[in-house]
Amino acid sequence: xxxxxxxxxxxxxxxxxxxxxxxxxxxxxxxxxxxxxxxxxxxxxxxxxxxxxxxxxxxxxxxxxxxxxxxxxxxxxxxxxxxxxxxxxxxxxxxxxxxxxxxxxxxxxxxxxxxxxxxxxxxxxxxxxxxxxxxxxxxxxxxxxxxxxxxxxxxxxxxxxxxxxxxxxxxxxxxxxxxxxxxxxxxxxxxxxxxxxxxxxxxxxxxxxxxxxxxxxxxxxxxxxxxxxxxxxxxxxxxxxxxxxxxxxxxxxxxxxxxxxxxxxxxxxxxxxxxxxxxxxxxxxxxxxxxxxxxxxxxxxxxxxxxxxxxxxxxxxxxxxxxxx
Amino acid sequence: xxxxxxxxxxxxxxxxxxxxxxxxxxxxxxxxxxxxxxxxxxxxxxxxxxxxxxxxxxxxxxxxxxxxxxxxxxxxxxxxxxxxxxxxxxxxxxxxxxxxxxxxxxxxxxxxxxxxxxxxxxxxxxxxxxxxxxxxxxxxxxxxxxxxxxxxxxxxxxxxxxxxxxxxxxxxxxxxxxxxxxxxxxxxxxxxxxxxxxxxxxxxxxxxxxxxxxxxxxxxxxxxxxxxxxxxxxxxxxxxxxxxxxxxxxxxxxxxxxxxxxxxxxxxxxxxxxxxxxxxxxxxxxxxxxxxxxxxxxxxxxxxxxxxxxxxxxxxxxxxxx
Ligand SMILES: Nc1ncnc2c1ncn2[C@@H]1O[C@H](COP(=O)(O)OP(=O)(O)OP(=O)(O)O)[C@@H](O)[C@H]1O
Ligand SMILES: Nc1ncnc2c1ncn2[C@@H]1O[C@H](COP(=O)(O)OP(=O)(O)OP(=O)(O)O)[C@@H](O)[C@H]1O
Ligand SMILES: [Mg+2]
Ligand SMILES: [Mg+2]
Numbered sequence: 101x102x103x104x105x106x107x108x109x110x111x112x113x114x115x116x117x118x119x120x121x122x123x124x125x126x127x128x129x130x131x132x133x134x135x136x137x138x139x140x141x142x143x144x145x146x147x148x149x150x151x152x153x154x155x156x157x158x159x160x161x162x163x164x165x166x167x168x169x170x171x172x173x174x175x176x177x178x179x180x181x182x183x184x185x186x187x188x189x190x191x192x193x194x195x196x197x198x199x200x201x202x203x204x205x206x207x208x209x210x211x212x213x214x215x216x217x218x219x220x221x222x223x224x225x226x227x228x229x230x231x232x233x234x235x236x237x238x239x240x241x242x243x244x245x246x247x248x249x250x251x252x253x254x255x256x257x258x259x260x261x262x263x264x265x266x267x268x269x270x271x272x273x274x275x276x277x278x279x280x281x282x283x284x285x286x287x288x289x290x291x292x293x294x295x296x297x298x299x300x301x302x303x304x305x306x307x308x309x310x311x312x313x314x315x316x317x318x319x320x321x322x323x324x325x326x327x328x329x330x331x332x333x334x335x336x337x338x339x340x341x342x343x344x345x346x347x348x349x350x351x352x353x354x355x356x357x358x359x360x361x362x363x364x365x366x367x368x369x370x371x372x373x374x375x376x377x378x379x380x381x382x383x384x385x386x387x388x389x390x391x392x393x394x395x396x397x398x399x400x401x402x403x404x405x406x407x408x409x410x411x412x413x414x415x416x417x418x419x420x421x422x423x424x425x
Numbered sequence: 426x427x428x429x430x431x432x433x434x435x436x437x438x439x440x441x442x443x444x445x446x447x448x449x450x451x452x453x454x455x456x457x458x459x460x461x462x463x464x465x466x467x468x469x470x471x472x473x474x475x476x477x478x479x480x481x482x483x484x485x486x487x488x489x490x491x492x493x494x495x496x497x498x499x500x501x502x503x504x505x506x507x508x509x510x511x512x513x514x515x516x517x518x519x520x521x522x523x524x525x526x527x528x529x530x531x532x533x534x535x536x537x538x539x540x541x542x543x544x545x546x547x548x549x550x551x552x553x554x555x556x557x558x559x560x561x562x563x564x565x566x567x568x569x570x571x572x573x574x575x576x577x578x579x580x581x582x583x584x585x586x587x588x589x590x591x592x593x594x595x596x597x598x599x600x601x602x603x604x605x606x607x608x609x610x611x612x613x614x615x616x617x618x619x620x621x622x623x624x625x626x627x628x629x630x631x632x633x634x635x636x637x638x639x640x641x642x643x644x645x646x647x648x649x650x651x652x653x654x655x656x657x658x659x660x661x662x663x664x665x666x667x668x669x670x671x672x673x674x675x676x677x678x679x680x681x682x683x684x685x686x687x688x689x690x691x692x693x694x695x696x697x698x699x700x701x702x703x704x705x706x707x708x709x710x711x712x713x714x715x716x717x718x719x720x721x722x723x724x725x726x727x728x729x730x731x732x733x734x735x736x737x738x739x740x741x742x743x744x745x746x747x
């Protein structure tokens with residue numbers, strides 16, 4: 101049984117009188133307690149996807165087609181008033197910059213309590229639970245931490261508090277958009293270990309967005325690779341990293357990993373770098389990767405969009421695999 | 426790469442930079458951003474400077490290009506006092522910063538930016554040809570000379586900043602986190618470019634980064650910095666094979682497992698004190714004292730001495746004193 105099913109999700113930004121496509125028939129599903137990483141380069145649409153899944157998108161980002169089924173219920177059809185029931189309890193969000201989640205004017209402990217009280221906790225219960233949460237996210241001396249204001253904390257400590265707020269009501273699904281990218285390496289490692297431990301303890305499903313394949317590798321069971329608004333490959337993380345199938349996934353992985361034998365990088369799977377330097381290629385027909393793909397087949401890849409092919413339990417969207425449908 | 430025939434280009438002796446910062450309305454304290462550092466960068470060499478946020482990397486880099494006045498210590502450039510040298514030939518020494526948005530003038534087209542740099546050097550040829558050649562060097566089409574910075578992506582802006590620094594054919598370049606803001610594939614393009622250009626023009630470079638795999642990729646030698654001090658210095662090969670300082674091993678333990686296969690078994694996490702609201706560091710002793718699993722009484726009392734492991738490998742840690 102799936103917890104979340106996303107089908108043909110297609111969305112655009114409205115810019116003046118124009119529409120610019122940002123997600124194109126995005127399809128995947130997520131099981132209970134499954135941890136999925138979403139990877140892809142800057143501008144590929146990862147944050148836009150997160151915003152729509154959490155229904156936090158404003159008027160400029162419109163859904164044109166598709167469904168987001170949470171336990172079978174299409175979230176896209178819910179009114180704002182119906183959504184408040186879901187927020188925090190079913191679906192919670194953590195963003196890159198923890199400062200946006202915290203109010204600078206209140207002690208952090210009160211902000212956690214408030215989230216709990218909005219969902220039926222009494223003042224006392226909320227206070228006690230907030231202390232427990234502060235301890236769970238690794239802040240020593242919770243009673244002292246409770247009274248601190250956001251500006252008195254480091255970036256890593258603030259992100260811990262944002263995590264405490266997100267997990268306060270034991271959500272079924274946690275969406276984390278680059279929660280460690282603004283942090284320094286050693287802090288990043290701590291926060292990733294913490295998040296992983298917490299979702300595993302609570303059986304929470306997680307969608308973890310990152311542009312770093314190494315981070316994705318450590319945190320996820322499953323990986324979804326995006327390119328220019330399209331899903332190009334979905335599969336088990338270990339398998340995808342070991343044997344990427346889509347040419348873009350191959351490039352992404354080979355350009356990230358050091359070769360132990362030579363203290364050098366592996367030979368990077370080539371890309372057609374000329375078009376790399378140009379502005380973003382938005383295309384109507386054909387494969388989204390065609391401009392950069394070293395394996396493209398003229399007359400095929402530039403004229404028709406590849407379907408989703410199922411290969412060894414993996415979904416790959418590339419004409420190279422078309423014969424083995 | 427034959428280390429022993431290279432001669433020193435930049436030499437820093439007992440270099441320190443202290444800032445006076447206020448703790449509260451009445452209390453002030455001295456922040457030792459860089460604390461008694463000795464460092465050599467040879468000709469045609471890339472020295473990596475690795476350390477976490479706030480360890481003093483940028484401050485050290487700025488002193489080495491004379492953008493920041495040291496509190497104490499001495500810097501020689503080409504066997505001459507750095508300040509004297511800069512007075513005569515500023516353009517030999519360049520720095521590229523993490524954020525190209527703040528270093529490129531938004532009102533100047535790419536071509537104008539590069540031409541201005543060429544005019545500052547004693548270049549005497551055809552400006553337009555040279556601008557195109559520079560753009561070509563950094564992998565940009567010549568049409569980009571008409572673009573303004575806001576019309577470029579982050580990676581493209583960084584290429585322009587690098588082209589500008591190299592336009593004047595510097596002898597020494599400080600590259601301060603030049604790829605930290607970029608995503609993986611653009612990052613690789615820029616790193617390869619920098620390595621290629623260094624091989625062509627043979628300038629010396631201080632490559633500042635908090636990312637261990639990137640630093641290993643680019644550098645000949647690596648200095649690891651913690652809290653204003655160099656804690657370990659070695660060739661790239663030595664640092665990979667035999668990282669000694671507990672902080673270096675902690676950095677290795679912090680990188681995603683996919684990238685750390687290189688450092689097989691040499692990872693060791695330090696105590697996590699980031700959750701403590703007030704971390705305490707002893708005065709006079711090792712700055713890592715409260716986080717280090719191997720710390721003993723001597724670490725609390727005495728500053729760690731320099732221990733030479735080989736001609737090119739040194740570590741500042743009581744554990745290795747014999
Ligand atoms: N408010 C907006 N109006 C118009 N276009 C937008 C807006 N926000 C984002 N975009 C565009 O939508 C595309 C996808 O952006 P998105 O932020 O989802 O990417 P991302 O994968 O999260 O990138 P990053 O890794 O840089 O965070 C980009 O081309 C971006 O320029
Ligand atoms: N002008 C200044 N006045 C006061 N303190 C400063 C100043 N510049 C830097 N510092 C302090 O000196 C220390 C070292 O700063 P520096 O910018 O050199 O670190 P860094 O290693 O480059 O860090 P990052 O990786 O975050 O760039 C920090 O604690 C910083 O707050
Ligand atoms: Mg994003
Ligand atoms: Mg810095």
